[in-house]
Amino acid sequence: MGQTNSEMEALIAAEYAQGFITRIDSDTFPPGLDEAVVRAISERKGEPEWMLQKRLEAYRHWLTMDQPDWAVINHPPIDFQQISYYSSPKQSPKLESLDQVDPEILATYEKLGISIEEQKALSGVAVDAVFDSVSVATTFRETLAEAGVIFCAISEALRDYPELVRQYMASVVPHKDNFFAALNSAVFSDGTFVYIPEGVKCPMELSTYFRINEAKTGQFERTLIIAEAGSEVSYLEGCTAPMRDENQLHAAVVELVAMEDAKIKYSTVQNWYPGDLEGKGGIYNFVTKRGDCRGDRSHISWTQVETGSAVTWKYPSCILRGRDSVGEFYSVAVTKGFQQADTGTKMIHIGENSRSTIVSKGISAMQGSNAYRGLVRIAGKAENARNHTRCDSLLIGDRCAAHTFPYIEVKNPTAKVEHEATTSKVSEDQLFYCRQRGLTEEDAVSMIINGFCKEVFQELPMEFAVEAQKLLAVSLEGAVG
Amino acid sequence: MLAIKNLTASVDGKEILKGVDLQVEAGELHAIMGPNGSGKSTLAHILAGRDGYSVTGGEVRYLGEDLLQLEVEERARQGLFLAMQYPVELPGVNNMSFLRESMNALRRARGEPEIDTLSFMKQVKEKARQVKLDEKLLKRSVNAGFSGGEKKRNEILQMAMLEPKLAILDETDSGLDIDALRTVADGVNRLRTAERGMLVVTHYQRLLDYIQPDKVHVLADGRIVRSGGKELALELEARGYGWLLEEAAA
Ligand SMILES: Nc1ncnc2c1ncn2[C@@H]1O[C@H](COP(=O)(O)OP(=O)(O)O)[C@@H](O)[C@H]1O
């Protein structure tokens, strides 16, 4: 690599001419949270006054709230005064070459089939100019700009499109929604803003990955996606890089707004550090994701593959306000070691003929604990609403656990709500059968698991589906026996 | 090719095999008969390397190697195939992909390139037709929701595709109607070559109406109590197993 860090930074900074990307690694607040911290964050971002006021309002409300304790997860109470609320997300020192990266991480990348250039980017190694990320990003920007699509950091949006942000932010997830949403609303450091104008079909899949500076956004991301009438967008979140952050709290908020005939597809492959096999370390992932099908015939689809984090608390939801609106939730959640996941969805049917589909696949191995929690609510006005829920659990070994908590509230007699649930085990018979046909136990397990997850994987964009499969294989390696 | 010497084995502390001796040469087909619970499946599983059995004595040599030292998949990769008495369902795993993965695992072990899609498809369709397995079942999950007969045909299809050196069939004929029985027998006969050894475990002699064994053995109470030619099977049919057990006990 011929380039130094600062040269590279200059390159990136030049690209983001709007001013976002002041390198913030060196700019870390001391741990602790009070109004002064909230003000400082807002100031650092050069935000408009109304944003600061919203943050403060959220902060004050958060002070009155307690951490939720209803999920099937156990973790030591989080000390919110021990967290730094403004910092570079990657606190590890900047690496100069791949030689300085944990070989285990590199091995994982290799198994995932991630190219060297990507590896450099993902491990936080200064990316040299050979990796043409900057020009790649530029090409995207131009194509998107031609289509009228806005795709930028939320702090950038607050400066350049403050009225749009103001109109929609917190309109789906108000700060009072829950403890972690309130916290996020007070201290969010950055995130992504997407705006698709009326009638526009976004010319490419949008992904944080391409907004390189964003790939490692910190603990409190805020994402806002607005699809105007008749528009369409597919958004990919996260990359499959293992992030070795120690026992960190991630409390993100994602808001989607779909107007008439608009369609938003939101895919996540999450592979954060799950902690070691003894249960030490790992990310606490408390995320509020909600989509608002505001317009008639609008369509929001969540697809998630969750293999990482020590603790996952996450319920991507849809509010089906529009007539004939459609909400979908496809999920694979894997827990192994001492990982705990309490995840699911909420489908709130308000509009007539609104439909929702839920397919949840939970895989538990070793001592992993996996809970599906799903709410289907049919409001009184929602004539002919329909929901179909499939909830399958797969157990590997006999020390793991799966729980299912379906909540169904129907206030309209014309509603059709169906719920199916199964629990199965990867049996010794199956493994013997596969091995007798020449497959290794690991191949056998990954084959059975991929079969189990097929319905969800086929909802992912092609490249993502392949990556997700590999990721599952890697993440469950050694989980059998 | 296969030499079993004084093999003893137990399950959960209970002795099941009490000294089995058996020798199968390349090109030979041996039938193993015997009453229920005599240890036929136990023997087949131990040869394939299934966990849960403790071999307490004796030895098994396969192609000059100590078979019992090898992992299940290593045995498979060296050409040992077991058609199971109760084929296992693999929900979500496509039957054809499974077969192809399996073929490729064996090919890789032999240092051969993976099979290309076209020749694989051609072969699998032709062989499915031979064993009269509905082509639709190729696209379904492995054995999931298959009838008993379909499962057994699928086992024979796998055997035909994988072309083992030593094929062990554990009661592949049980529970089949006469048509299916003939299909299984045809499948076995098609695979008989001068290089291949076959060990056919059967409870009934009727399979042997269609398959000419080189030798017939009777496994009773964990031992081979009698070996002979085809006529032994006929005698068993006429007289049952009782007299043999009495003779063995005497
Ligand atoms: N996993 C097992 N646990 C306990 N007993 C077993 C097990 N497998 C086989 N057996 C016992 O071993 C004996 C032989 O069984 P098996 O080999 O299946 O006989 P066969 O195939 O000749 O009918 C039976 O008494 C059976 O109950």
Ligand SMILES: [Mg+2]
């Ligand atoms: Mg048996």
